[in-house]
Amino acid sequence: MTSILSQHEREEIDYWLARYPEDQRQSALLGALRAVMHHDKYISGEKVAAVAEYLDIPKIAVYEVASFYSMFELDKKSAARHSISVCTNVSCMLRGSDDVIAYIENKIGVKEGETTSDGKFYFKREEECLAACVGAPMMQVDHVYYENLDNEKIDKILDGLE
Amino acid sequence: MSETITIEVNGKTLSAQAGEMLIAVTDANEIDIPRFCYHKKLSIAANCRMCLVEVEKAPKALPACATPVMDGMKVWTRSPSALAAQQATMEFLLINHPLDCPICDQGGECELQDVSVAYGSDKSQYVEAKRIVFDKNIGPLISTDLTRCIQCTRCVRFGAEIAGMRELGMIGRGDRESIATFAGQCVTSELSGNVVDVCPVGALTMKPSRYKARAWEVIQHAAIAAHDSVGSNVYHHTFTQQVMRTVPSENDAVNECWISDRDRFSYEGLYSDERLTQPMLKKRGEWHVVTWDEALETTAKILNEANKDQTGVLASANATLEELYLLQKSMRAIGIDHIDHRVRQTDFSGQNAAPLAPSLGVSLEDLEKQDAVLLIGSNIRYEQPMANHRLRKASLQNAKIMTLNPYHIEFNYDTTEQSVSSVAEMLSNLAAIAKAAGVELTHFSNIEVDEQTQNIATYLKEADQALLLLGNLATQHPAYADLCALAQLIAEKTGATLGYLPEAANTAGAWLAGVVPHRQAAAQAVQTMGKSAQEILTDSTKTFVLLGLEAEFDTDNPQKSIQALAQADNVIAINSYVNPRLKEYATVLLPASQTVETSGTFVNMEGRLQSFKGVSKLLGDARPTWKILRVLGNLLDVDGFDYMSSEDVRNELKVKLEQTNAYQAEASPEAKPMDIASSPVSEHSFHRIGTVQMYSGDSLLRRAIALQQAAGDERRRVTLHPDDIARLDLGDEQTVSVAQGDSSVRMSLVADSAIPIHSALLPSATQKSVELGSAFGMIQITKG
Ligand code: SF4
Ligand code: FES
Ligand code: FES
Numbered sequence: 001m002t003s004i005l006s007q008h009e010r011e012e013i014d015y016w017l018a019r020y021p022e023d024q025r026q027s028a029l030l031g032a033l034r035a036v037m038h039h040d041k042y043i044s045g046e047k048v049a050a051v052a053e054y055l056d057i058p059k060i061a062v063y064e065v066a067s068f069y070s071m072f073e074l075d076k077k078s079a080a081r082h083s084i085s086v087c088t089n090v091s092c093m094l095r096g097s098d099d100v101i102a103y104i105e106n107k108i109g110v111k112e113g114e115t116t117s118d119g120k121f122y123f124k125r126e127e128e129c130l131a132a133c134v135g136a137p138m139m140q141v142d143h144v145y146y147e148n149l150d151n152e153k154i155d156k157i158l159d160g161l162e
Numbered sequence: 163m164s165e166t167i168t169i170e171v172n173g174k175t176l177s178a179q180a181g182e183m184l185i186a187v188t189d190a191n192e193i194d195i196p197r198f199c200y201h202k203k204l205s206i207a208a209n210c211r212m213c214l215v216e217v218e219k220a221p222k223a224l225p226a227c228a229t230p231v232m233d234g235m236k237v238w239t240r241s242p243s244a245l246a247a248q249q250a251t252m253e254f255l256l257i258n259h260p261l262d263c264p265i266c267d268q269g270g271e272c273e274l275q276d277v278s279v280a281y282g283s284d285k286s287q288y289v290e291a292k293r294i295v296f297d298k299n300i301g302p303l304i305s306t307d308l309t310r311c312i313q314c315t316r317c318v319r320f321g322a323e324i325a326g327m328r329e330l331g332m333i334g335r336g337d338r339e340s341i342a343t344f345a346g347q348c349v350t351s352e353l354s355g356n357v358v359d360v361c362p363v364g365a366l367t368m369k370p371s372r373y374k375a376r377a378w379e380v381i382q383h384a385a386i387a388a389h390d391s392v393g394s395n396v397y398h399h400t401f402t403q404q405v406m407r408t409v410p411s412e413n414d415a416v417n418e419c420w421i422s423d424r425d426r427f428s429y430e431g432l433y434s435d436e437r438l439t440q441p442m443l444k445k446r447g448e449w450h451v452v453t454w455d456e457a458l459e460t461t462a463k464i465l466n467e468a469n470k471d472q473t474g475v476l477a478s479a480n481a482t483l484e485e486l487y488l489l490q491k492s493m494r495a496i497g498i499d500h501i502d503h504r505v506r507q508t509d510f511s512g513q514n515a516a517p518l519a520p521s522l523g524v525s526l527e528d529l530e531k532q533d534a535v536l537l538i539g540s541n542i543r544y545e546q547p548m549a550n551h552r553l554r555k556a557s558l559q560n561a562k563i564m565t566l567n568p569y570h571i572e573f574n575y576d577t578t579e580q581s582v583s584s585v586a587e588m589l590s591n592l593a594a595i596a597k598a599a600g601v602e603l604t605h606f607s608n609i610e611v612d613e614q615t616q617n618i619a620t621y622l623k624e625a626d627q628a629l630l631l632l633g634n635l636a637t638q639h640p641a642y643a644d645l646c647a648l649a650q651l652i653a654e655k656t657g658a659t660l661g662y663l664p665e666a667a668n669t670a671g672a673w674l675a676g677v678v679p680h681r682q683a684a685a686q687a688v689q690t691m692g693k694s695a696q697e698i699l700t701d702s703t704k705t706f707v708l709l710g711l712e713a714e715f716d717t718d719n720p721q722k723s724i725q726a727l728a729q730a731d732n733v734i735a736i737n738s739y740v741n742p743r744l745k746e747y748a749t750v751l752l753p754a755s756q757t758v759e760t761s762g763t764f765v766n767m768e769g770r771l772q773s774f775k776g777v778s779k780l781l782g783d784a785r786p787t788w789k790i791l792r793v794l795g796n797l798l799d800v801d802g803f804d805y806m807s808s809e810d811v812r813n814e815l816k817v818k819l820e821q822t823n824a825y826q827a828e829a830s831p832e833a834k835p836m837d838i839a840s841s842p843v844s845e846h847s848f849h850r851i852g853t854v855q856m857y858s859g860d861s862l863l864r865r866a867i868a869l870q871q872a873a874g875d876e877r878r879r880v881t882l883h884p885d886d887i888a889r890l891d892l893g894d895e896q897t898v899s900v901a902q903g904d905s906s907v908r909m910s911l912v913a914d915s916a917i918p919i920h921s922a923l924l925p926s927a928t929q930k931s932v933e934l935g936s937a938f939g940m941i942q943i944t945k946g
Contacts, residue, residue: 060330060331063331
């Protein structure tokens with residue numbers, strides 16, 4: 001059976017599978033979805049099905065997990081090269097996250113929840129505290145946290161990306 | 163065994179098993195604790211918190227469904243702190259509930275309504291907007307109103323734990339959680355309708371009965387499901403004397419609290435336009451509506467005047483025990499010996515060795531205690547879904563479920579071995595299993611035992627409780643007698659029990675009632691040996707009596723059957739339906755009842771006699787079938803036809819059966835290899851696998867609209883192994899031409915490696931198969 005999973009995705013899943021007992025293949029699910037996310041920048045229905053088949057678990061079980069975590073994107077529109085999430089929870093809000101959002105929206109020319117037309121940025125709508133309140137206001141770009149933001153810093157971070 | 167302990171609930175001392183959940187103990191003692199997520203047949207989720215109760219020494223209220231009892235535990239279910247916890251939970255659950263009970267199908271029989279009246283408050287502090295969840299289309303059987311969902315996950319657990327296929331899931335998180343299928347697929351489980359029953363609110367309801375009647379308007383009648391030989395206990399709900407819906411009636415010995423979708427939604431077929439509602443006679447090629455008197459007198463006259471040796475009687479095994487008994491009694495009394503119900507069977511050579519009636523050999527409950535089961539020619543999952551549910555439970559307890567079939571079957575559990583071969587090779591494979599088990603075979607001398615057949619034999623031998631089951635496909639197999647003989651030898655050698663999975667709701671009843679040519683009711687000897695169904699369906703029969711059969715769908719070889727019926731002088735059809743083909747070959751049409759419209763009895767696969775009453779109004783001038791047969795018996799001047807009720811009929815047969823308790827069948831004839839060509843005659847020849855699809859098995863099902871939608875296109879296709887498709891260069895073809903006997907049809911082509919090479923899955927009882935020949939004969943497949 002040929003799978004649409006890439007070589008890298010399969011290696012990544014195998015790496016996680018090796019860490020759990022034979023009959024607990026579901027345990028590798030988060031690792032698998034992370035690999036797909038890394039590869040495609042979003043998780044398509046086809047990849048959900050492919051992961052399910054690879055792990056031999058029901059498709060809906062994969063879909064449940066993929067739709068549960070906000071770090072997984074299920075919509076192709078959000079598959080930009082970089083994903084920006086600005087925390088808007090209490091500490092960050094008190095420290096000016098609204099301004100951060102307004103600045104970024106203005107800078108990249110799209111609103112929260114949208115992707116720039118060149119496919120460079122997806123501006124994710126973030127709902128919850130990212131647990132870096134000490135450095136509020138903060139944002140996460142791809143896997144990296146940036147704290148104590150001001151406009152200059154934002155310019156530097158975003159301009160520095162390919 | 164766990165130890166018995168005592169606990170105290172509301173000041174009452176109760177005994178319990180250590181480790182049992184508190185709610186199970188209170189349920190057993192009829193102490194009410196409200197609940198939503200707990201269901202006795204499902205795993206514990208403890209996510210709704212409705213079952214909170216006060217427990218001594220616990221600082222906060224505890225969920226009764228997830229609190230194991232301990233010796234000396236003291237519990238209060240109605241104390242102020244318990245009540246406060248319950249009321250608060252109820253208030254939370256209602257925050258996002260739409261309270262649209264006036265337009266909700268569940269209204270009036272809703273757990274949420276009941277519990278909120280009993281345990282809730284009439285006020286809510288919540289004034290903000292409620293969430294809305296978009297409904298999803300999950301198929302023709304189940305409606306969704308997901309805003310009503312309270313996230314109890316019973317439906318999800320049902321899929322994972324009972325249906326054995328996880329189709330519904332809870333996607334999203336927090337207030338965006340929603341029940342969904344993957345990628346908007348339809349649910350396909352053969353047990354899917356049960357999620358409607360487990361759903362405590364109106365989030366999942368039955369689509370066919372949606373908005374048809376309110377719960378308090380319907381009348382509930384206990385009945386027995388009429389399709390497979392499990393004999394599931396059901397309730398029909400009627401409104402204005404019509405069946406509105408069907409739900410399970412709990413019986414742990416038979417169907418527990420579940421039923422198959424087939425049993426749940428088949429009632430829709432009752433109200434088909436093709437119901438026969440008036441007696442009709444064909445006079446000079448024209449149909450005329452006549453009175454019952456005229457119709458029955460004509461019938462009696464035809465039968466009296468007919469050459470009895472050229473008269474054949476065929477009955478559906480979905481008819482009741484009473485109907486079948488009366489039919490054979492009246493016909494035999496006037497000298498007709500050719501009586502049969504085995505209309506799909508082709509090999510009758512072992513009929514004298516058949517038991518009194520086909521039976522499972524163990525009880526349904528014991529089915530789940532087996533350690534090894536070999537299914538011979540059976541797709542039990544779709545043929546007897548509730549029996550398969552028991553096997554699934556056995557399999558989860560590590561039982562070895564093995565199969566011998568002409569194609570690979572997707573089960574909803576793990577099978578240990580699936581021996582897949584052509585229809586012809588099934589026999590030699592069974593012989594190999596016999597040889598591996600140590601049976602001495604005179605024929606099959608050069609049979610090879612391979613690893614798989616060896617394993618099957620070993621597992622059967624090693625198991626404490628082993629069972630061999632002959633299924634629908636075995637019964638229809640061209641070498642049925644040999645399969646039976648081999649199965650018996652294997653059973654003897656391995657210490658396994660030999661059982662049968664009877665095809666229809668009352669197959670066992672048909673045997674007991676004597677609707678077979680070689681035995682009278684209760685297996686009393688016949689004076690003259692009659693002809694089998696296959697011999698009856700030939701040109702030598704000039705007068706036919708058909709009870710509840712549509713020969714074009716219900717017999718093994720539609721081509722031959724239609725031809726035989728067409729050449730006959732008279733065909734008397736006692737049926738509740740009529741179709742254009744039936745009208746062509748029939749000469750007398752007597753409108754009969756469907757099961758739900760008459761009282762009667764079915765005998766299930768365990769030999770359990772289950773009687774029921776008629777629950778819905780007969781349509782037009784139709785009459786209960788047993789009454790038609792009673793009047794006919796009188797008109798034919800047969801003695802002993804003055805029954806007052808169907809119970810009288812049943813009791814007469816019961817007395818006979820009691821005298822036959824220790825029936826000893828003849829020994830099986832010796833099994834021989836099949837003489838049909840085991841290799842195809844040309845490169846275009848295929849062994850047809852003509853199984854009957856789950857929703858095609860009888861007249862009622864074939865007209866149940868929602869089930870027909872759920873069945874999809876599978877029945878209209880011919881399925882081949884991808885290698886065969888490549889070999890014949892059919893890769894680009896959408897449709898192919900399938901020829902059998904003297905006609906051919908075009909069908910869409912599907913590839914599936916579950917089918918062996920040189921075999922073709924081409925279901926029977928479809929609009930296409932009507933044109934074709936024997937279900938397990940050879941077919942020719944060509945481009946076109
Ligand atoms: S749909 Fe019904 S059974 Fe399923 S989670 Fe919602 S309330 Fe529970
Ligand atoms: S509130 Fe922004 S990181 Fe915690
Ligand atoms: S019934 Fe106990 S938590 Fe739901």
